[in-house]
Amino acid sequence: MAVMFLNLCGSALAGQASPPLAAAPVQRELTDEIGREVQIPQEVDRVVSLAPNLTEIVFALGDGNHLAGDTDFCDYPPEAVQKPHVGGPVNPSLEKIATLMPDLVLATKSINRRETVNALDHIGLPVYVTEDPHSVEEMIASVEHLGSALGIEKSAAVIAEDLRGRLSDLDHHLAGVAPRRVLFVVWTDPLISVGRDTFIADALRRAGGRSVVETKAEWPHVSLEEIVRLQPEFLVFASAHAGDTQHDIDALRTRPGWKSLEAIQQGNVVVVSDAINRPAPRMVAAIEHLARALHPEAFASAGTKPRKLKPQPPPAISAAVISNPRIEEACACAR
């Protein structure tokens, strides 16, 4: 019985000697952001994205019609929800991905599991893996890299230029303004903030803020005592539903510790779109919003504007905040 199965598996694997995507005409070799060599067809027609930020980037590049599938968490733009889903980013169905017959699968280094990438390699589907961005600039560079992986360098260059232009406008406005000392609240129970090497900490810097938390850990659990000692000028929350967050913030006013924060007492609380949690082009809009909230005075003198800011899309609603997956996973333990 077992031997029969082994023979079946063996012959199936032997059959794999001819590449599974033999139909693809010309291959080009590319090094992805984590240094893997990837063979992808000259023309990329069918893309499967395994992370919400990558889905957003593909749509931002105008390549949404080539997106053959994405994950259950891909909720922006609305068209992304209509695409066939392959499961969650951490545990997608390999079978479903294979059915979609992609010429290229996009994955991230830390939202997706290494095992998923290895498994896709194993069955001969090319995977382009992005490095975790540690700054807004790295996110923009990632847009350019994905543009060249998808063979649409030109539109990637246009988007990158637009994003960089908007950020340098912000820099211009905020030149000479003292940064606000802020606490970015990822989670309140327990209090989780961002470390200094995350793209969110960089986004705060670009918006004229500076996180009071300066650890190397990415999503540090921070002691409330420490925050009371540091007394940040502003608290920043990210939310898709500003109303719900406002309710939570009101509740904090009466809680021990939180109520001794001057920022809470004085109402210096900013709720930005949760786009700031997702390294994709839309996060620049959230940065612009945050900059205006932290430094209204810098934007009040509108006469000196060097360039008109482009109209922003409304902050998007998204159901799942996947920026801090460790919260859900923290309870798993070894038997």
Added chain:
Amino acid sequence: MRPLTLKRLLWTCGGLAVLLLASVLLALKLGAVTISVTDLVVDLGRIAIGRANELPTEYRLIVFDLRLPRIFLGILVGAALSVAGASFQALLRNPLADPYVLGVSSGAALGSILAMIIAPGLALVTPIGGFLGAIATIAGVYFLGRREGQLDSTTLLLGGIISASFFSAIIMFLMTTLTGRDLRGMVFWLMGDLSTPVSAGMQWIFTVGLVAGVGAIYSTSADLNLLLTGEREATHLGVDVTRVKLVVYVSASLLTALAVSASGAIGYVGLLVPHAVRLIFGSDYRLLIPASALCGAIAIVLADTLARTIVVPTELPVGAMTAMAGAPVFIYLLRRGLR
């Protein structure tokens, strides 16, 4: 209890093998994409006569590169864990013993985490690290469990439990202090997961290990029956207790190490399947060992099919399914057995 005859042994195992085959066909059919039985049979025929290249590409990817190796791995892991569980229950004379009670899974998990920290990104780093961790734990617990040159069941059990909690503590420490990243996969691994394909070479290693381990344990099954009455009694009846314990300990631990390194720590199968088999077929180890192997394989194949299909297209870790389905089945069998 009815005496065990060769005829009964063969009939029982034959029946279970047919059930296993049915489970495999069901598992091949169901998934994110459902495939008709006719297509399956035709394709299996094509593969068998060496014409695999005629299959449509996506079909070959899904059924033969993803589903079949996964089912095969499930069979190996289920058989290994169940036989290991049955053996540890006899060796430790404790009905609560399971393949992980001696700390093997925690040792394997720690080994994998350390391997991931030292050499991140290599394809086989998790199973190899896991296997080395399991072997190191087995050796360590063996020396903890020796008293006056003898393998003492109680000391062994305590040594295993203490090692397990010690390793778990280190794992929790590493997982909270190191920045998440590559350790994200560990969560799945700790729950037991079959979704990562294994290379053909590894399949051979697992198969050979399984056959050797189960064979060695089966060769002691008559002695295990006597050992259940007590060590002194078994000695008086002419059983070389020291040798039997050593063979069973080493073989069952190796089976566990293989299973854990292939699939992570799939819980409950090693505990529940041998008990279920005992309640249905009686506790003669000459039948219990092969029947546990077959039932364990069936249990994992079915549980993994559920894990793949219950929330399509997302995949659950198979360990979550064995835990959810295992407990009610066990309670039912236990109540039925009491009547």
